[in-house]
Amino acid sequence: QKEVEQDPGPLSVPEGAIVSLNCTYSNSAFQYFMWYRQYSRKGPELLMYTYSSGNKEDGRFTAQVDKSSKYISLFIRDSQPSDSATYLCAMSAPTGNQFYFGTGTSLTVIP
Amino acid sequence: GAVVSQHPSRVICKSGTSVKIECRSLDFQATTMFWYRQFPKQSLMLMATSNEGSKATYEQGVEKDKFLINHASLTLSTLTVTSAHPEDSSFYICSASWGGAETQYFGPGTRLLVL
Numbered sequence: 001q002k003e004v005e006q007d008p009g010p011l012s013v014p015e016g017a018i019v020s021l022n023c024t025y026s027n028s029a030f031q032y033f034m035w036y037r038q039y040s041r042k043g044p045e046l047l048m049y050t051y052s053s054g055n056k057e058d059g060r061f062t063a064q065v066d067k068s069s070k071y072i073s074l075f076i077r078d079s080q081p082s083d084s085a086t087y088l089c090a091m092s093a094p095t096g097n098q099f100y101f102g103t104g105t106s107l108t109v110i111p
Numbered sequence: 112g113a114v115v116s117q118h119p120s121r122v123i124c125k126s127g128t129s130v131k132i133e134c135r136s137l138d139f140q141a142t143t144m145f146w147y148r149q150f151p152k153q154s155l156m157l158m159a160t161s162n163e164g165s166k167a168t169y170e171q172g173v174e175k176d177k178f179l180i181n182h183a184s185l186t187l188s189t190l191t192v193t194s195a196h197p198e199d200s201s202f203y204i205c206s207a208s209w210g211g212a213e214t215q216y217f218g219p220g221t222r223l224l225v226l
Contacts, residue, residue, distance in 0.1 A: 042219060043218050044155070046113075088155070097160060
């Protein structure tokens with residue numbers, strides 16, 4: 001079983017839709033959870049960072065962590081064509097120096 | 112804050128030559144830097160992790176004599192692809208973190224094409 005599972009998509013939505021991106025994981029030691037956005041031919045850009053469980057909101061983006069279910073989500077409200085990218089989840093534990101990435105979900109927002 | 116740069120952004124070289132890619136953390140001290148490789152439409156593949164002043168730790172299957180990593184200072188790490196061949200053509204991305212490594216920040220990537 002992989003440490004982190006993420007549906008690769010592709011996911012295609014109309015402009016203005018609410019997008020839900022998800023990852024599941026198996027290691028209960030993970031405490032730090034991140035979402036990155038990667039445009040084609042660019043390095044990943046950190047979008048959201050969450051410690052432990054709970055919600056975090058930043059503009060149109062909301063990150064949720066449910067440690068009891070080992071499930072994290074990224075919601076994008078009022079999606080825009082500029083949101084079209086690959087979204088990667090990542091997580092790490094307090095000890096060690098290893099990060100575990102999902103395979104990425106490709107999102108296209110259609111005008 | 113937390114800006115990571117890479118140089119060059121794109122390089123084309125002949126087979127058999129060596130290529131050096133620089134990764135710099137511009138506004139923080141990076142105790143750890145990571146090097147990734149990414150093929151088109153595929154996810155990141157971790158190649159190695161380097162801590163400042165220490166030898167890099169390579170992932171299984173990555174040839175350390177082929178991909179030389181140096182992390183000589185808290186703001187600079189270099190990846191040298193030695194005797195590059197066409198199969199080494201890829202997108203190479205570095206990232207950097209500090210302290211407890213709660214997160215990492217990525218550079219913009221370097222596209223390598225070996226002819």
